[in-house]
Amino acid sequence: MARTILIVSGKGGVGKTTTAINLASALHSMGKEVLLVDSSISTPDVGIHLGAPVIPVSFHHVLAGRARAKDAVYMHSSGLKVLPGSISLQEMKRAKPEGMKRVIDSLRRSSDFIIIDSTAGFGKETLHAIESASEMIIITNPELPSVTNALKAVKIAESMGKAVTGVIVTRKSGDKSEMLLDDIEEMLETRILGVVPEDSKVKEAAAAKDILVRSHSRSKAARAYKELAAKLLGREYRGYKEEIGRRGKGFFSRLLGKLRIKK
Ligand SMILES: Nc1ncnc2c1ncn2[C@@H]1O[C@H](COP(=O)(O)OP(=O)(O)OP(=O)(O)O)[C@@H](O)[C@H]1O
Ligand SMILES: [Mg+2]
Numbered sequence: 001m002a003r004t005i006l007i008v009s010g011k012g013g014v015g016k017t018t019t020a021i022n023l024a025s026a027l028h029s030m031g032k033e034v035l036l037v038d039s040s041i042s043t044p045d046v047g048i049h050l051g052a053p054v055i056p057v058s059f060h061h062v063l064a065g066r067a068r069a070k071d072a073v074y075m076h077s078s079g080l081k082v083l084p085g086s087i088s089l090q091e092m093k094r095a096k097p098e099g100m101k102r103v104i105d106s107l108r109r110s111s112d113f114i115i116i117d118s119t120a121g122f123g124k125e126t127l128h129a130i131e132s133a134s135e136m137i138i139i140t141n142p143e144l145p146s147v148t149n150a151l152k153a154v155k156i157a158e159s160m161g162k163a164v165t166g167v168i169v170t171r172k173s174g175d176k177s178e179m180l181l182d183d184i185e186e187m188l189e190t191r192i193l194g195v196v197p198e199d200s201k202v203k204e205a206a207a208a209k210d211i212l213v214r215s216h217s218r219s220k221a222a223r224a225y226k227e228l229a230a231k232l233l234g235r236e237y238r239g240y241k242e243e244i245g246r247r248g249k250g251f252f253s254r255l256l257g258k259l260r261i262k263k
Helices: 016-029 060-063 090-093 097-106 124-132 142-159 181-188 200-207 220-231
Strands: 003-008 032-040 074-076 079-084 113-117 136-138 163-172 194-199 252-254
Touching: 003 016, 003 124, 016 032, 016 113, 016 163, 016 220, 060 090, 097 124, 097 136, 113 163, 124 142, 136 142, 136 181, 136 194, 142 163, 142 181, 163 181, 181 194, 194 220
Parallel strands: 003 113, 003 136, 032 079, 032 113, 136 163, 163 194
Antiparallel strands: 074 079, 074 252
C-alpha cells in the first residue's frame, strides 16, 4: 500500500508543484513505484509544468464520475505515473472534490508512494486533499507571510488528525532579510526535513517543461530534492549513480490505452 503524501502550503507560489514533481521523480529514480496526483480542482498545474496542459481524460473527469481512475493515469516519458487535472472551466465546475479520498484510496495498491500536489489556501478542495492523504509535507519560503500560512497548515493537520512528516523550506537564498531556520522550526513546532536553495536552474527546467532532478540533476536544488527523497526512504542520498530511469521529456502516454500525446 502506497504512502500518500500531500504537499501543502497555505500561501501560493512557494514551490509546491516544483517540490511535488521533483520529489516524485527523485523517488521514482531511486527505484520506487510513484504516482503523482494533481489534487487542485481550481488551478491544476502539474500538467502545465510537465508540458501536457491538455489531456483527454483527467482527475476532473474521474471526480465528475465520467471516467475510471486508471484511465486518467498517464506515464510521463521518464517513467513517472501522473494523474493530472484539467484546465477546462467546464470540467472544474463538474468535478466533485468529495470523491477525492475514494479515488486516491483506490490507487494505493499499485504504488509505493502517491505524492499529491495541492492548491493554495484551505478551501474545500484542499481539505478534501488533506483528508485523502495519510501524511503531509508543508512547504514554506523563509518569510513571515509564508511561515504564518504554514502554521495554519500545521494546525489544520492537527485538527484533522493527520501526521505532519515535516517542513521543506524552499527558495532559500541566504539573504539577510530571510527568517532563520531555527525560528521557522520554533514557530511551526515542526521539524525541517530539508532546505531547497534558490536556484536559477529551477526556472530553466520549468521553462523547458523538464523535470529538474532529471534535466539538471547536478544542480543545487536537484541535489536537495534527491536528499529529501532519500530521507523519506529512511536513508542517505548516495549520489547520482544509484539513479535509474530515462531523462524523459515532452509527452505523456496513456498508461493502459494506446494513446500517446505529443506536445
Ligand atoms: N528553489 C527554487 N529556486 C528558484 N525558483 C523556484 C524554486 N522553487 C520554485 N521556484 C519558482 O517559483 C515559482 C512558483 O513555484 P511553484 O509553481 O512550484 O509554486 P506553487 O506553490 O505550486 O504555486 P501555486 O500555489 O500557484 O500552485 C515558479 O516560477 C518556480 O519555477
Ligand atoms: Mg502549484
